Amino acid sequence: MKKSKLLSLILTASLSVTMLAGCGNSGNDSQTDANPPAEQGDDASAKTDAGQETETSQTEGETTAEGEDAESMYAGEDPLKIAVYYSDNSTLPFKEDWLTVKAMEEKYNVDVSWEIIPIADYNTKVSLALNTGTNAPDVILYQTTVGENASLALNGALVPVSDYEQWTPNFTERVKEFGLEDAVEAKKLQDGKLYYMPSLTDKPFYDGGLILREDFLEAKGLSEPKTFDDLYEILKAYKEENPDSYPLTILAGPRVLYRMTMPSFGISVGKNSSSGTSVLSWDYENNKYFAAATSDELKEYLTFFHKLYEEGLLDPEMADPIDSDTWSQKMATGYSCATYAYYDQIGGVESAAAQEGFKLQMYAPLEGPSGAHHQPKSSLGSGIMFPAATAKRDDFERIVRTIDAMFFSEEAAKIWCLGIEGETYTESGDTITYSDEILNAADGVYKYMQVQYGCGSDVTQMVWYNAREMSKYDENYAKINEQVAAMDNAIQDIPPSVDFDDLQAEDASSLQTPLADNLEVWLDGFLTGSKSLETDWDAYVGEMNNLQIDSFCQMYNDALK
Amino acid sequence: MGKHKKIAKSNLIFDGLVNLVMILVLLVCLLPFIYMIAMSLSDPAAIMNNEVTFWPKRLNLSSYRQIFSYPNFFRAYGNTFFYTICGTAFSLLMMIMLGYPLSKDFLRGNNFFMKMVILTMFFSGGLIPNYLLISYLRLTGTRFALLIPFAINQFNLIILINFFKTIPVELEEAALIDGMSYWKLLWKIVVPLSKPAIATIGLYSAVFFWNDWFNSLIYLNSNQYPVMLYLRNIVNGTMMVGEAAGSADKSTIAISVKAAVIIVSTLPIICIYPFLQKYFVKGMTVGSVKG
Structure with a gap:
């Protein structure tokens, strides 16, 4: 008895010791994190001084040579050795001997040791490297400073890129060229500094949306849908002909439907809401957030889609996630004739379909009560960041300059997109002609260039010109994109981000979680009819009010930049 | 009748x-x-x-062709074999050498060491302290990061110790009287008699090393990654980032490829079972009851 008491005492003691040890460690850990900032601050200022020095000497170089870019600056020296984290997607496995990669390494005189990390585990690896500061690479691709990265950045785990603006002339130039100054400004963290160089897009693409069986429309003599009522008529016609079918199905789940269709009703709520808040939406006219989750717009939206559901026009399985295999199955077998999905996937379904004349087509966003809009998009994507340790390297300036030139310069942007002139394409005037090999590829130009040459990979291509990209797709796709671009603001901007400090961010997220969860439950209920939009709507609004949706909205409006 | x-x-x-x-x-x-x-x-x-x-x-056969054509696929597969074979061998060696002395009740401090071993079964430092430890030991980026920290598995060790305890003391006494050293005794008499237990824990270790991807991910460089990491990525890589509205829903991998991945990744380790089965049936229960 005594012995077992002793044992339990020891165990409890050791438990608390290990826990404390854990705390101590993480304490140390955050200190090791916190230390570098101070150090790095000094370091950085020292570096900036040095930078300015070199800068002045550079300006001389500039005036004489004109070619101030990293390419000519470091041409004669030994290759720059850097370690780079690359997020690898198994649909596009990285190859070190890709034409683009080799061309870059040669052109900018770099010897990159690529760390190819599977995308599913990429964030874990990055987070570990940044949190511990040990074994961090010199450059990390395909990251942003939202969430954990933001606090890591503010605690000094990342290099504030904006402090070294004089070393990133190409990035600055592209931002100006695309008119994205405000968007980039919005990516700065609370301390007013930018911690990564995002990828830049001049005009957002319309890469997914309503996809319909064109052969069915033709056979029935129906015209191209313009409004949601047109869609309803088409679905109804299909259902009449195929009573066992569910004409409209959704890839992945309701969130895809919501994010692609809600903007036409003036809202964007749910898991993929454009504001990232799940329950708020941006009022594009009055420039403020409003509580979309309790708005009449949402009610109107749900009324329409509940009608589809009730009449058997909307796939009842869509509440569960529909993976792409099941989705393709449904489309190919004629279980459904319409869907919200991405253009890239049309080809796969068409080639699998047994039915003769099977043809899918993507259509421009449909008009709803608030006009015709697609999911809002940001012109800035994931980009490049430098871990704090990189700034301690003697050749830090060269690294920054090289990376800037390697990803954001005019020539580099062209190579990452098109490959090498004469080898993969020829250009005369504005027209780009791809080599026969590429044009005849079974997978299509875009996919083939990705897999074969590494062109157009989200991870490495940092500059996206809409017109240049369109040259990789079939005419049909380019035509739809043109049509969408001609519409009145069909793809709206992502709502502006807000400036929360740590405490506010925590308050906001503790309000957001129950609101978002509650919304998901009710959305399902209203859509499937287990909750009535007429009798239960007020109860739902009451619940959301109890969960303080209004003060949540107020927080966002108060924190607007 | x-x-x-x-x-x-x-x-x-x-x-x-x-x-x-x-x-x-x-x-x-x-x-x-x-x-x-x-x-x-x-x-x-x-x-x-x-x-x-x-x-x-x-x-x-196109799905197999596709996964075999992944760059570095065969290197990764080789890595996996390396970790499985060397990891298991090293792990067995360490566990036998730790387990044998701990199975002797007359060894002073036996209890203390045993409790230390058991303690680590329940308490650990957590991900980041562990990572820092491995990193300060300069093991990150080397293959030893996978071999050394996972050499001793407490659960397997206990099975082994209990099995060692069932070996009749008289056998060892006889050998000692004939002038055999403990070292020789261990390798010539105890280990050959413990084949069922060793086969069992060997299999457990092999399966662990075969399936492990997380430790490789955090400790190793990408050219040292085992095949599991790649295959995992093929099977659910594009699903993981599904919340990031957009591109994740765009790219898809055919289910036939996923199926091929599952076959490729499980078949070799399944092939070990028939060979070990005769030991395994016995080994599962051995060590549970002291004879």
Whole structure:
């Protein structure tokens, strides 16, 4: 008895010791994190001084040579050795001997040791490297400073890129060229500094949306849908002909439907809401957030889609996630004739379909009560960041300059997109002609260039010109994109981000979680009819009010930049 | 006589029942596997049209060709074999050398060491402290990061210790009297007698090293990654980032490829089982009761 008491005492003691040890460690850990900032601050200022020095000497170089870019600056020296984290997607496995990669390494005189990390585990690896500061690479691709990265950045785990603006002339130039100054400004963290160089897009693409069986429309003599009522008529016609079918199905789940269709009703709520808040939406006219989750717009939206559901026009399985295999199955077998999905996937379904004349087509966003809009998009994507340790390297300036030139310069942007002139394409005037090999590829130009040459990979291509990209797709796709671009603001901007400090961010997220969860439950209920939009709507609004949706909205409006 | 027959009859019914249950269990285990094989060998279009059941439709090896053509696939596979074989061998060596002394009750401090071992079963530093430790030991980025920290598995060690305890003391005494050293005694007498236990924990270790991807991910460089990391990425890589509205929903991997991945990643380790089975059946229960 005594012995077992002793044992339990020891165990409890050791438990608390290990826990404390854990705390101590993480304490140390955050200190090791916190230390570098101070150090790095000094370091950085020292570096900036040095930078300015070199800068002045550079300006001389500039005036004489004109070619101030990293390419000519470091041409004669030994290759720059850097370690780079690359997020690898198994649909596009990285190859070190890709034409683009080799061309870059040669052109900018770099010897990159690529760390190819599977995308599913990429964030874990990055987070570990940044949190511990040990074994961090010199450059990390395909990251942003939202969430954990933001606090890591503010605690000094990342290099504030904006402090070294004089070393990133190409990035600055592209931002100006695309008119994205405000968007980039919005990516700065609370301390007013930018911690990564995002990828830049001049005009957002319309890469997914309503996809319909064109052969069915033709056979029935129906015209191209313009409004949601047109869609309803088409679905109804299909259902009449195929009573066992569910004409409209959704890839992945309701969130895809919501994010692609809600903007036409003036809202964007749910898991993929454009504001990232799940329950708020941006009022594009009055420039403020409003509580979309309790708005009449949402009610109107749900009324329409509940009608589809009730009449058997909307796939009842869509509440569960529909993976792409099941989705393709449904489309190919004629279980459904319409869907919200991405253009890239049309080809796969068409080639699998047994039915003769099977043809899918993507259509421009449909008009709803608030006009015709697609999911809002940001012109800035994931980009490049430098871990704090990189700034301690003697050749830090060269690294920054090289990376800037390697990803954001005019020539580099062209190579990452098109490959090498004469080898993969020829250009005369504005027209780009791809080599026969590429044009005849079974997978299509875009996919083939990705897999074969590494062109157009989200991870490495940092500059996206809409017109240049369109040259990789079939005419049909380019035509739809043109049509969408001609519409009145069909793809709206992502709502502006807000400036929360740590405490506010925590308050906001503790309000957001129950609101978002509650919304998901009710959305399902209203859509499937287990909750009535007429009798239960007020109860739902009451619940959301109890969960303080209004003060949540107020927080966002108060924190607007 | 009649009574005898009756017993035989009820036995027969019982046997039939047992067999029936066993066949059901077998089917439950086997059918998913067969289904996966059929999928992996079928034409993607046939799968999409819901035609595949347990027999491949329109035999097609393209999914295998696709995964084998992944850059570094074979290097990663080689890595996995390296970790599995070396890891298991090293782990067995360390566990035998730790387990044998701990199985001797007359060894002073035995209890203390045992408790230390058990303590680490329940308490650990957590991810980041562990990572820092491995990193300060300068093991990150070396293959030893996978071999050394996982050499001793407490659970397996306890099985082994208990098995060592069942070996009759008289055998060892006889050997000692004949002038054998403890070292020789361990390798010449105890280890050969402990084959069932060693085979069992060897299999456990091998399966652990074969399946492990997380430790490789955090400690190693990408050219040292095991194949599991790649395969995991192929099977659910594009699903993981689904919340990031957009590109994740765009790229897809055919189910036939996923099926092929599952087959490729499980087949080799499954092939070990038949060879170890005779030890395994005995080994599962050995060590549980002290003789």
